Amino acid sequence: MFASISGPRRPSPPRAARHARRLAVLATAAVALAATGLAVAATPSSAAACNGYVGLTFDDGPTGSTNALLSVLRANNVRATMFNVGQNVQGNPSAARAQVDAGMWVANHSWNHAHMTSMSQSQMQSDLSQTNSAIQSATGVRPQLFRPPYGETNSTLQSVATSLGLRQVIWDVDSQDWNGASVSQIVSNASRLQDGQVILMHDGIQNTRDAIPQIMANLNSRGLCPGMISPSTGRAVAPDGTPPPTTPPPTGSPTTPPPGGGCTATATFPNVWGDRYNTSVTVQGASNWTVVVAVTAPQRISTTWNGTPSWDSTGYVMTMRSNGSGNTFGFTTMMNGNSSARPQIRSCTTG
Numbered sequence: 001m002f003a004s005i006s007g008p009r010r011p012s013p014p015r016a017a018r019h020a021r022r023l024a025v026l027a028t029a030a031v032a033l034a035a036t037g038l039a040v041a042a043t044p045s046s047a048a049a050c051n052g053y054v055g056l057t058f059d060d061g062p063t064g065s066t067n068a069l070l071s072v073l074r075a076n077n078v079r080a081t082m083f084n085v086g087q088n089v090q091g092n093p094s095a096a097r098a099q100v101d102a103g104m105w106v107a108n109h110s111w112n113h114a115h116m117t118s119m120s121q122s123q124m125q126s127d128l129s130q131t132n133s134a135i136q137s138a139t140g141v142r143p144q145l146f147r148p149p150y151g152e153t154n155s156t157l158q159s160v161a162t163s164l165g166l167r168q169v170i171w172d173v174d175s176q177d178w179n180g181a182s183v184s185q186i187v188s189n190a191s192r193l194q195d196g197q198v199i200l201m202h203d204g205i206q207n208t209r210d211a212i213p214q215i216m217a218n219l220n221s222r223g224l225c226p227g228m229i230s231p232s233t234g235r236a237v238a239p240d241g242t243p244p245p246t247t248p249p250p251t252g253s254p255t256t257p258p259p260g261g262g263c264t265a266t267a268t269f270p271n272v273w274g275d276r277y278n279t280s281v282t283v284q285g286a287s288n289w290t291v292v293v294a295v296t297a298p299q300r301i302s303t304t305w306n307g308t309p310s311w312d313s314t315g316y317v318m319t320m321r322s323n324g325s326g327n328t329f330g331f332t333t334m335m336n337g338n339s340s341a342r343p344q345i346r347s348c349t350t351g
């Protein structure tokens with residue numbers, strides 16, 4: 001059964017089939033929600049018929065108001081791309097991790113927002129790779145997109161970005177939020193977005209946060225949904241257009257615990273969406289148990305239920321302890337581009 005779950009990716013079906021599958025996934029999610037009481041937010045890209053996708057981007061974070069921005073985005077079921085500044089990530093890694101945990105894509109916006117076209121090639125290289133490292137160590141996600149500060153670029157910068165596995169993305173629509181635009185002006189600018197296009201906005205601006213509900217209402221009325229930016233084309237695509245996994249699935253059975261632990265834990269995967277999946281773990285042989293579970297980077301556990309979790313320093317290894325809610329616990333894992341890996345149960349011990 002696990003081979004079928006982690007088997008080869010299906011080719012991308014035509015749009016009509018995608019919609020049918022999306023509706024089926026939604027129905028499954030509704031059943032799971034009723035069964036577990038777990039609040040799983042359906043994104044508008046899955047709830048509404050999408051005639052196309054646009055890329056909402058927020059630059060210059062993380063900032064002191066990143067959490068406020070993430071709250072607005074989540075409340076409006078928006079997934080967006082965050083072009084982060086490396087030194088901001090280094091200074092506030094938990095905010096960068098919060099972006100990923102909220103379902104956002106994280107991308108490279110240089111180390112300190114310099115005018116990069118006046119740099120030497122080696123300066124460009126160290127600037128972008130230092131930023132990639134800060135983002136990867138904070139979030140576990142290696143950026144695949146790069147936006148040069150001020151949109152200023154040249155052929156040297158583009159080739160440096162390419163050599164680091166970064167696709168350069170500028171923008172099609174400038175919200176002008178950096179230039180003091182009012183909420184209604186930002187909404188009006190966003191209303192020019194067409195299928196596949198990308199809009200420039202910023203973390204840390206109140207008017208931008210206030211504009212998001214109206215931007216979403218306008219997009220929804222035109223059948224446009226927030227999507228991810230494709231690293232191969234730089235265009236906005238469906239959020240489930242995740243790239244093929246970059247790390248192989250774990251070898252061996254992912255659900256067989258080492259012997260002698262005093263209890264047995266068995267994992268199943270009752271819900272799999274385009275960007276995340278649920279794992280349900282049932283423990284036999286103990287009512288007071290401790291189960292250690294590891295996920296494969298860049299996957300991240302975003303939500304848990306029916307247990308008390310703690311984490312190792314990497315954030316990829318979770319120790320779950322019974323909390324009186326029975327012998328089945330669960331968690332949601334964000335795929336972050338790796339759709340095939342599934343968690344490994346490392347041990348089940350009593351007490």
Ligand SMILES: [Zn+2]
Binds near residue numbers: 060109149150
């Ligand atoms: Zn910027």
